[in-house]
Amino acid sequence: MANHKSSIKRIRQTESRRLHNRYYAKTARNAVRRVRALTDKAEAEAALPKVSGMLDRLAAKGTISKNKASNLKSKLALHINKLAANA
Template sequence: MANHKSALKRIRSNRAKQLRNKYQHKTTRNAVRDLRAATEKKEAEELFPKVIAMVDKLAKKNIIHKNKASNLKSKLTKHVAAL
């Protein structure tokens, strides 16, 4: 167990950040799933910019790797174009 005040604070702040990152990551995964499940081109085109923005934010904050974000964006772009 931590003995210093600063270490206790670090534990609390890390937990808060972990929960926030987990929430954002899960929300983005659900949005990606919804975009992939979309069968209407118009619906997919409306969702696409929002999902791309979410993925970019995760990559910017190092929640996901930048290459993973790039691969996701590429695959989603191809999916929307193919509809």
């Protein structure tokens, strides 16, 4: 167990940040899954800016890396373009 006051506080802070980051990262993953599951191009195009913004915010705050956000946005855009080709 920690002996210093500051380390006890650090443990509390780390735990609360971990839970916060976990919640928002999971929410973003679910949003990405929902967009990937869409088969209608118009719906998917409407959902893309919201999900992209969510990913950008998470990357800016350091919850996920900027490269991961970029890769996810790119793959979602490819998915939506393929929907247009199939329709």
